[in-house]
Amino acid sequence: MTVFHPADSTQEAAIAEAIGAVRQKGFAAALWGLCRSLARPDNLIVLAYRDAGPPVVLVQRPGHPQVFQRLEATYLAGAYRLDPFFALHLNRAGDGAYRLRDIAPDAFRRSRYFVDYFGGTTLVDEIVFVVPLAEGLSLSLCLGRDATSGRAFGVADMAACVRFSPVVSALARAEWQGLDRGTGPLEDTPALLIHAARQQGIALSPRQATVGLMILRGHSTPSIALSLGVSPQTVKVFRKQLYARCRISSQAELFSLMLPLLKG
Numbered sequence: 231m232t233v234f235h236p237a238d239s240t241q242e243a244a245i246a247e248a249i250g251a252v253r254q255k256g257f258a259a260a261l262w263g264l265c266r267s268l269a270r271p272d273n274l275i276v277l278a279y280r281d282a283g284p285p286v287v288l289v290q291r292p293g294h295p296q297v298f299q300r301l302e303a304t305y306l307a308g309a310y311r312l313d314p315f316f317a318l319h320l321n322r323a324g325d326g327a328y329r330l331r332d333i334a335p336d337a338f339r340r341s342r343y344f345v346d347y348f349g350g351t352t353l354v355d356e357i358v359f360v361v362p363l364a365e366g367l368s369l370s371l372c373l374g375r376d377a378t379s380g381r382a383f384g385v386a387d388m389a390a391c392v393r394f395s396p397v398v399s400a401l402a403r404a405e406w407q408g409l410d411r412g413t414g415p416l417e418d419t420p421a422l423l424i425h426a427a428r429q430q431g432i433a434l435s436p437r438q439a440t441v442g443l444m445i446l447r448g449h450s451t452p453s454i455a456l457s458l459g460v461s462p463q464t465v466k467v468f469r470k471q472l473y474a475r476c477r478i479s480s481q482a483e484l485f486s487l488m489l490p491l492l493k494g
Contacts, residue, residue, distance in 0.1 A: 279310075
């Protein structure tokens with residue numbers, strides 16, 4: 231016997247409205263309505279990640295005033311390279327709903343990126359729909375909970391997003407298929423960092439640059455060791471060498487030094 235849930239009719243109505251709004255002026259509002267029916271987010275942003283160049287903002291629905299306050303000056307300018315959702319693009323994640331706490335590095339909440347940037351947005355939780363559009367181009371539809379509600383997403387919220395993920399993906403493809411993917415190869419972020427550091431008189435090896443980026447992205451020493459296939463002690467040596475080259479002694483100083491370099 232099929233059990234009817236009142237929420238189902240709300241979600242079906244929101245889906246119908248979004249389908250009717252595809253390629254129309256009201257699509258962003260209809261997409262917001264669908265997201266609200268699934269997980270009651272406080273905010274929404276849709277980003278197009280590309281292999282070359284910064285993300286493009288397609289939809290933006292703020293909740294708390296601080297959520298997108300530094301979006302252009304900090305995130306789009308270069309800090310996105312430290313974001314777990316950008317890592318999903320680089321790693322060619324498939325269609326689906328992903329929760330930030332499930333895909334973020336193990337020490338993400340202790341990273342300077344989280345403390346100095348993410349924490350200032352008042353965001354407390356995020357769920358993202360990943361939609362690959364073409365080679366080198368993917369969409370991230372990010373649903374956020376911020377200080378407006380002050381609550382993380384619940385099990386039922388995530389379950390609804392997973393259940394309706396194919397619908398959200400189909401709608402996003404219908405709306406944004408043919409989006410310009412930009413030009414250029416997949417970015418080599420460590421190489422970019424090495425080049426930018428050299429302009430400041432800092433000579434970094436590829437391994438030092440990689441370790442520095444992983445530290446800033448929120449990876450612990452054991453996580454970096456596992457990823458690189460080396461021992462934790464070796465990672466500590468690389469970190470010591472990196473700090474010596476940069477003439478710093480803490481992750482906070484590393485973030486302050488490297489963020490302007492990542493902004494290019």
